[in-house]
Amino acid sequence: MKVLLVQPAATDRGFIHLGLGFIAASLEARGHDVGIVDLGIEGESRKDISRLVQKSAPDVVGITALTPTYPGSLFVAGIVKELFPACPVILGGTHSSVLTDEVLKEPVIDFVIRGEGEITMVDLLDAMEAGTGFDRVQGVSFRDRGEIRHNVPRDLIDDLDTLPSIPWHLF
Numbered sequence: 001m002k003v004l005l006v007q008p009a010a011t012d013r014g015f016i017h018l019g020l021g022f023i024a025a026s027l028e029a030r031g032h033d034v035g036i037v038d039l040g041i042e043g044e045s046r047k048d049i050s051r052l053v054q055k056s057a058p059d060v061v062g063i064t065a066l067t068p069t070y071p072g073s074l075f076v077a078g079i080v081k082e083l084f085p086a087c088p089v090i091l092g093g094t095h096s097s098v099l100t101d102e103v104l105k106e107p108v109i110d111f112v113i114r115g116e117g118e119i120t121m122v123d124l125l126d127a128m129e130a131g132t133g134f135d136r137v138q139g140v141s142f143r144d145r146g147e148i149r150h151n152v153p154r155d156l157i158d159d160l161d162t163l164p165s166i167p168w169h170l171f
Helices: 018-029 046-056 067-083 094-098 100-104 118-130
Strands: 002-007 033-038 060-064 089-092 111-113 140-144 147-150
Touching: 002 018, 002 046, 018 033, 018 060, 018 118, 033 046, 046 067, 060 067, 060 118, 067 089, 067 094, 089 094, 089 118, 094 100, 094 111, 100 111, 100 140, 100 147, 111 118, 118 140
Parallel strands: 002 033, 002 060, 060 089, 089 111
Antiparallel strands: 111 140, 140 147
């Protein structure tokens, strides 16, 4: 799948988001085509975001959200849905992990990854590709026929050295 990972603009612009890097590494290791966009560098206007999303033409978009960047995350998700209505939008990060129900009330968000996303994102994309449903994907919340569902949490990764190396070429 073609995956676009997005870091909304933040006040500390231009830092390398290691969380997205490790998620990208895990996805690339499974054969996914991954891109990372840092809107603090690339631009945060509607025009900038639209251009970047259209250029990527993603199958799936993952957006990270801290509480200060949450409004920007929703702004990006809305643009994705305008351009590619069927494209699943996945929100991760601390804000969505803590306020999952609030986040999933937003119609532009399809899934929330709670906690660490490196393994959960891979499992979620595997389930999407296989069409097997999402009930067994640990650490994911989603809407199912209008009801918010929370799957069991995923255990934390015990040994971070088991993760693939960050794909620095994406930054």
